[in-house]
Amino acid sequence: MQHQQTSQAASALMMVRPVRFCFNKETAVDNSFQKDCSSDIESTQAKAVQEFDNYVEILKSKGVEVAVFQDTLEPHTPDSIFCNNWISYHEDGTIVLYPMKAQNRRLERREDIIEGIEKQFNYKITNRIDITEGENNDIFLEGTGSIIFDYINKIAYAGISQRTDKELFEKICKKIGYKPHTFTSVDENGKEIYHTNVMMCLGERFAMVCTQSIPDVAEREALVRSLEETGHEVIHLSYQQIGGFAGNALEVCNKEGNRFLIVSKQGYDSLTVEQKAMVEQYDEIIPVPLETIETNGGGSARCMICDIRLPKQL
Numbered sequence: 001m002q003h004q005q006t007s008q009a010a011s012a013l014m015m016v017r018p019v020r021f022c023f024n025k026e027t028a029v030d031n032s033f034q035k036d037c038s039s040d041i042e043s044t045q046a047k048a049v050q051e052f053d054n055y056v057e058i059l060k061s062k063g064v065e066v067a068v069f070q071d072t073l074e075p076h077t078p079d080s081i082f083c084n085n086w087i088s089y090h091e092d093g094t095i096v097l098y099p100m101k102a103q104n105r106r107l108e109r110r111e112d113i114i115e116g117i118e119k120q121f122n123y124k125i126t127n128r129i130d131i132t133e134g135e136n137n138d139i140f141l142e143g144t145g146s147i148i149f150d151y152i153n154k155i156a157y158a159g160i161s162q163r164t165d166k167e168l169f170e171k172i173c174k175k176i177g178y179k180p181h182t183f184t185s186v187d188e189n190g191k192e193i194y195h196t197n198v199m200m201c202l203g204e205r206f207a208m209v210c211t212q213s214i215p216d217v218a219e220r221e222a223l224v225r226s227l228e229e230t231g232h233e234v235i236h237l238s239y240q241q242i243g244g245f246a247g248n249a250l251e252v253c254n255k256e257g258n259r260f261l262i263v264s265k266q267g268y269d270s271l272t273v274e275q276k277a278m279v280e281q282y283d284e285i286i287p288v289p290l291e292t293i294e295t296n297g298g299g300s301a302r303c304m305i306c307d308i309r310l311p312k313q314l
Contacts, residue, residue: 006091006151008204009253009260010307012065014117015056016083016108019071021048021297047292052081055288055304059262062286063254067121067308075107082299083108084197084306085142089117091151091309093126094176098143099134101163106135123310129175131168139165141172145195145303148202153230154178157223159185159199159214161192181226183219185210188239197302199242202232203251203261205282208275210237210247235278244270245290245300250307251283259283264290264300 021044059066071080079102086109088096095114100106109132117123134140141147146164148157156178158169166182173180185193193199199210207227211234214220227234237247246267253259261283263271268287271279279285294300 007253008151008202009251010305010309011253011255012067012121012308013059013252014067014069014083014089014113014306014308015052015304016069016071016080016113017052018045018048018081019073020076021045021078021081021293044292044296048081048296051288051290051293052304055290055301058286058288059252062260063256063258064252064260065308067117069110069113069116075104077104077108079105079297079299080108081293082145082297082303084144084303085146087114087306088143088147088149089123089306089308089310090176091311093124093311095125095128095310096143096172096176097128097130097132098146099132099140099168100142101140106132117308117310118313121308122313123308124313125310129172131172134165134168139168141165141168142195144306145197145299147172148196148200149178150202150230151309152204155181155226155230157181157183157196157200157202157226159183159193159196161185161194163194164196181223183214183223184216185213186215187213190215193242195303197248198245199237199247201247201249201251201261201302202227203279203282204259205231205233206235206279207232208235208237208247208249208279210239210242212236212239213242233278235275237275241267241270245294246270248300248302250302250305252305252307261285262288262301262305264288264294266291266294267300
């Protein structure tokens with residue numbers, strides 16, 4: 001089945017506006033990027049909303065379509081802002097629902113959001129793949145946090161961790177027609193990096209990757225080779241840069257076809273002049289201030305946006 005011309009850059013995004021954002025003790029177990037700074041939960045929430053609204057404004061000012069949904073007070077979902085972990089939307093009308101490790105994050109999956117994507121924003125969903133039953137067996141795969149899709153070349157990349165099960169990843173790749181590419185990525189202390197999208201970002205013509213986080217030389221070389229063979233210029237990120245969320249970025253585009261790399265201000269500031277120049281050959285870089293969300297949530301610009309690749313309803 002032929003689909004419309006595929007683009008790596010996302011032209012529409014889903015975001016969930018927080019109502020009770022705060023440090024999540026459940027996810028902090030294996031997310032070393034989180035820091036508990038939330039002595040005052042109300043001010044943390046107020047700052048998070050400010051950062052969120054500003055982010056949406058920036059995206060819209062560039063002509064990027066954003067579907068915003070409001071989080072609900074009950075049940076309490078402190079991480080609902082990181083909506084890319086529970087669902088992915090694909091060009092052929094498929095949606096995939098994913099199993100998540102933290103119990104309080106499973107409550108983020110909302111039927112009314114899926115309905116809103118169809119009714120309010122006029123997208124067409126023709127197929128649903130639900131693999132959430134993995135949660136019953138402690139098998140997890142956290143959406144586009146775990147998986148980096150190369151939409152053009154139909155390759156899916158994943159760093160295996162407690163939140164990214166290799167077998168389930170390979171199974172879902174087979175179902176949706178992607179070639180799986182796995183590796184293991186660790187932080188400076190040798191601890192598995194919890195999500196692939198923290199250490200890697202894939203644009204149409206470039207990839208930003210912390211290759212030094214892949215201890216196995218053969219795996220590291222295989223990843224670089226796969227990226228280069230598919231026409232990507234590889235920009236190497238350091239541990240310090242992914243600690244500042246430089247890797248947690250997403251390439252997006254507007255209706256005119258202008259491409260942007262969305263990254264947090266902290267991530268942007270950590271990039272060298274040369275790295276910025278490499279990206280700017282292809283995309284305009286848009287730095288977004290997300291300090292409160294990054295510190296308390298341990299996620300950044302990419303985690304907050306879920307790309308919508310569904311066809312529009314006629």
